Amino acid sequence: NVILPGVPAGGENDYEVMRHVGDIREFGFEPKDHLDVAQGLGALDMERGTKVSGSRFYYLKGPGARLELALLTMAADLAEANGFTLMITPTLVNPDIMSGTGFLGAHSDEIYYLPADDQYLVGTSEVALAGYHKDEILDLSGGPKRYAGWSSCYRREAGSYGKDTRGIIRVHQFNKVEMFVYCRVEDSMVEHNRLLNLEEQMLAKVELPYRVINTAAGDLGSSAAQKFDCEAWLPTQNRFMEVTSTSNCTTYQARRLNIREKFEGENASAATLNGTLATTRWLVALLENHQQADGSLYIPEALRPYLGGKDHFEPVA
Numbered sequence: 001n002v003i004l005p006g007v008p009a010g011g012e013n014d015y016e017v018m019r020h021v022g023d024i025r026e027f028g029f030e031p032k033d034h035l036d037v038a039q040g041l042g043a044l045d046m047e048r049g050t051k052v053s054g055s056r057f058y059y060l061k062g063p064g065a066r067l068e069l070a071l072l073t074m075a076a077d078l079a080e081a082n083g084f085t086l087m088i089t090p091t092l093v094n095p096d097i098m099s100g101t102g103f104l105g106a107h108s109d110e111i112y113y114l115p116a117d118d119q120y121l122v123g124t125s126e127v128a129l130a131g132y133h134k135d136e137i138l139d140l141s142g143g144p145k146r147y148a149g150w151s152s153c154y155r156r157e158a159g160s161y162g163k164d165t166r167g168i169i170r171v172h173q174f175n176k177v178e179m180f181v182y183c184r185v186e187d188s189m190v191e192h193n194r195l196l197n198l199e200e201q202m203l204a205k206v207e208l209p210y211r212v213i214n215t216a217a218g219d220l221g222s223s224a225a226q227k228f229d230c231e232a233w234l235p236t237q238n239r240f241m242e243v244t245s246t247s248n249c250t251t252y253q254a255r256r257l258n259i260r261e262k263f264e265g266e267n268a269s270a271a272t273l274n275g276t277l278a279t280t281r282w283l284v285a286l287l288e289n290h291q292q293a294d295g296s297l298y299i300p301e302a303l304r305p306y307l308g309g310k311d312h313f314e315p316v317a
Helices: 034-041 046-053 063-081 094-099 126-131 185-205 252-257 280-291 301-307
Strands: 014-023 086-088 119-121 145-154 175-181 210-214 227-234 241-247 260-265 266-269 272-281
Touching: 014 185, 034 063, 034 280, 063 086, 063 145, 063 175, 063 185, 063 280, 063 301, 086 175, 086 266, 094 119, 094 126, 094 252, 119 175, 126 145, 126 175, 126 272, 185 210, 185 227, 185 241, 185 272, 210 241, 227 280, 241 280, 252 272
Parallel strands: 086 145
Antiparallel strands: 014 210, 145 175, 175 272, 210 227, 227 241, 241 272, 260 266
């Protein structure tokens, strides 16, 4: 895709930091990493995940399972409150859909392919949501069409050997609520900022310090014309870690999937945008930032209604 004005030049390390939000916590004790915190709560079992499915698989259990369901449900509620239609999407798609979204280019080795069926497992519900209106002419006279897809996602993590192998930062299967928008090209930059604002609302709800970056052109991938990432603070690694990403794909995906919109009697390609509202990886930042000295876990206030009013999880005996 052709990049938009304002996108920094360069590669992975040439992003522009747009802002920092929230205070980085000062611990009065030596913080544990997310895996140790989770195991202390009885929330995560990596060993049996590996036994059953191989490396980078896991079981979320007890508090871990409840936390993920609470987080994703809160994201779904926020999306619906802002005009998004909630969707449970297919996780297997046909080659034309995967190709049309731009995922079969330089990073196609990240995708699980099932040759017996000639289908692909999605790494994001963006793929299924982009294909939803394939070969259609949309009526956008009443404004953008907004969807929020809840799905399991699968990534091979090819080429990431030895990188973030401990815990659940970089895994082969996870769950995600993804926003997806069809709109007119002239509305796409406003929609992009709207998606970013919703992502930041979610981060405020879970009380995490974060920064927002404007990704450099060489790190955008095939489909994005501009991409903003929100990165939460990870105390034990003394760094920021990506937890959300939102991309303006302008007409790139719509042209490839033949999705048009009727405007003043003429048909023109629509614009598509996507943005992550919550995903399993968020648990990493929640566990590390909200751990307590006694091994318990503080639950942010906004999450409590989704956990029966519980304000903390106790460590297992």
